Amino acid sequence: MSNTNERPSRRLALLGDRPGSYAIARHVRMSPRKVRRVVDTVRGMDAAQAIATLRFAPQAAAEPVRKVIQSAVANAESAEGLRVDDLYVSQIFVDEGVTMRRIRPRAKGSASRILKRASHITAVVEPRSAARKGA
Numbered sequence: 001m002s003n004t005n006e007r008p009s010r011r012l013a014l015l016g017d018r019p020g021s022y023a024i025a026r027h028v029r030m031s032p033r034k035v036r037r038v039v040d041t042v043r044g045m046d047a048a049q050a051i052a053t054l055r056f057a058p059q060a061a062a063e064p065v066r067k068v069i070q071s072a073v074a075n076a077e078s079a080e081g082l083r084v085d086d087l088y089v090s091q092i093f094v095d096e097g098v099t100m101r102r103i104r105p106r107a108k109g110s111a112s113r114i115l116k117r118a119s120h121i122t123a124v125v126e127p128r129s130a131a132r133k134g135a
Contacts, residue, residue, distance in 0.1 A: 014091065020126035021076035025068045027097050032119045035061040035094045039121070047073050047087040047125050065092075065121060072123045082127055091124035 014022050028035065038061040042050040047069060054066035069089060076082045097118030103111045 014122070014124050015126070018126060019080055019082060020087075020090065020124060021072055021080055021082075022122065022124040023068050023071035023075055024123075025064055025071075025121045028064045028119045028121055029116070030061050030064065030119055031117045032094045032096045034059070035065065035119045035121060038062050038065050039092050039094055042069070042089055043092050045089055046128075047089060048084055050089050065123075068092075068121045068123045069125070072125045076125050086127040086129060087125040088128050089123060090126040091122070093122055095120040095122070 010024075011022065038054070038057060038059050041057070042053060042065070045053065050069055051066055051073075054062045054069070069092070073084055073087055076087055077084065097120050099118065100116040102114040102116060104114050106112050
């Protein structure tokens with residue numbers, strides 16, 4: 001057990017020393033499996049193009065994913081001073097959140113469990129030029 005009281009930095013884990021920013025939406029009341037379908041379509045896209053794509057996507061999960069990307073872009077603009085035109089979605093992933101368990105009455109006095117799943121959506125945006133220099 002270590003004696004340090006510092007928690008590891010999430011920014012350090014996601015970006016390291018590269019420029020960019022991230023945003024996290026926690027406890028989104030959608031199944032991670034459904035959200036991953038949407039997330040896979042925008043991974044690697046330019047940030048503006050990803051937002052435009054999600055604005056017209058028919059899936060319900062497109063709205064929270066779009067909001068997370070917009071938040072990450074806004075964080076990059078305000079904190080890092082980066083331009084929207086240079087940013088792209090370098091990482092985006094969905095983790096499983098808490099699962100609420102509900103009971104559904106069934107025949108003969110029995111019951112079945114309903115699982116109401118939630119997701120944590122994490123989006124990382126970086127400038128395209130920095131990614132080329134690092135690679």
